[in-house]
Amino acid sequence: MFDPNSRFLVVDDFKTMRSIVKKVLQTMGYTNFEEAEDGVAAFALIEKAHAENRPFTCIVSDWNMPNMTGLQLLVKVRSDERFKPLPFILVTAENEQGQVLEAAKAGVSNYIVKPFTPADFQAKLKLVYARHFPNKAA
Amino acid sequence: MTDKKRSFFDEDVGKSFIEAVQQTFGGYFSEPVNLVAPRLFENSEVVYDIGGLMKFDSHEVEGSMIVAFEKDFLLKVYEHMLGENPGAITSDVEDAVGELTNIVYGVAKAHLVNKGYQFPMSRPQISRDINQFLVQNAKCLELPFRLQIGKDKQLALLLVVNRLKQDRVAG
Numbered sequence: 001m002f003d004p005n006s007r008f009l010v011v012d013d014f015k016t017m018r019s020i021v022k023k024v025l026q027t028m029g030y031t032n033f034e035e036a037e038d039g040v041a042a043f044a045l046i047e048k049a050h051a052e053n054r055p056f057t058c059i060v061s062d063w064n065m066p067n068m069t070g071l072q073l074l075v076k077v078r079s080d081e082r083f084k085p086l087p088f089i090l091v092t093a094e095n096e097q098g099q100v101l102e103a104a105k106a107g108v109s110n111y112i113v114k115p116f117t118p119a120d121f122q123a124k125l126k127l128v129y130a131r132h133f134p135n136k137a138a
Numbered sequence: 139m140t141d142k143k144r145s146f147f148d149e150d151v152g153k154s155f156i157e158a159v160q161q162t163f164g165g166y167f168s169e170p171v172n173l174v175a176p177r178l179f180e181n182s183e184v185v186y187d188i189g190g191l192m193k194f195d196s197h198e199v200e201g202s203m204i205v206a207f208e209k210d211f212l213l214k215v216y217e218h219m220l221g222e223n224p225g226a227i228t229s230d231v232e233d234a235v236g237e238l239t240n241i242v243y244g245v246a247k248a249h250l251v252n253k254g255y256q257f258p259m260s261r262p263q264i265s266r267d268i269n270q271f272l273v274q275n276a277k278c279l280e281l282p283f284r285l286q287i288g289k290d291k292q293l294a295l296l297l298v299v300n301r302l303k304q305d306r307v308a309g
Contacts, residue, residue, distance in 0.1 A: 013261075014237040015230065019220055064240070064259050093244025094259075096251045114241045115165045 002129055006057035008033040011042040013065045021060055024118045039068025043076055050082055063092035078107040087132045150253060158245035159283055159295050166218040169286055177280040188227055189268040190239025192260045204296040205239045206268050211292035236262045276300050
């Protein structure tokens with residue numbers, strides 16, 4: 001699983017969902033996270049963290065946000081060589097077949113459908129870790 | 139291909155929204171969320187403490203969906219979500235209403251889009267005066283829900299039609 005010192009970026013336009021995600025991460029032993037309200041703010045934080053040599057370990061982002069959606073953020077991250085391999089989880093209530101395909105094409109690491117339980121979230125996080133770090137996860 | 143008239147109150151649409159409410163809130167309390175005494179009305183008011191509204195302007199209808207809450211029930215939901223009860227409707231609780239509205243709309247929208255309906259992405263508006271959302275002469279379907287905890291008027295889904303558009307042709 002991700003190292004306890006891993007840095008998470010939690011992106012959602014609703015504080016409630018950011019709090020829920022942070023709470024779940026805290027119960028898993030993670031305490032190092034930052035928050036952003038949309039994709040624009042998130043990407044700025046990703047760049048800043050990279051420049052300061054304290055990059056994020058994983059992004060957990062809502063899909064439906066103003067200014068820049070979670071999918072647009074994912075595309076931006078995947079098209080930037082600096083951040084391309086970054087684990088990226090999309091969270092959405094809109095579990096539409098078209099959306100799932102779109103996210104998969106864009107290179108999402110995994111997909112969490114709201115409403116979710118802490119167990120759902122933890123299971124997805126484990127899958128993401130295994131996908132990005134297969135040698136360590138084994 | 140069969141011509142099939144569909145309105146906002148059609149079975150597919152109503153059922154998808156009802157299931158979305160039941161899935162969302164049933165998950166928080168691990169108990170059934172029962173639909174009780176639906177009411178169809180025009181030019182009338184409802185009594186809830188706060189609500190989140192999603193407007194849609196789809197191919198079929200111009201209308202909105204409101205998830206309306208009684209305060210004590212909402213605070214119980216908030217406590218289940220975040221582990222604390224602020225005792226009053228604070229800005230954080232309003233934010234939670236927005237997120238819950240988002241979830242209900244998203245769950246229903248996914249069902250409907252997968253069935254061929256078109257619903258745009260939308261963002262919730264929150265108000266403590268729900269009746270301001272009920273446009274004069276709009277048709278409204280009130281779908282109250284009850285869980286074992288709490289009072290009678292805990293939670294309701296309000297489906298409001300401002301204008302029906304051309305009938306949709308479904309294959």
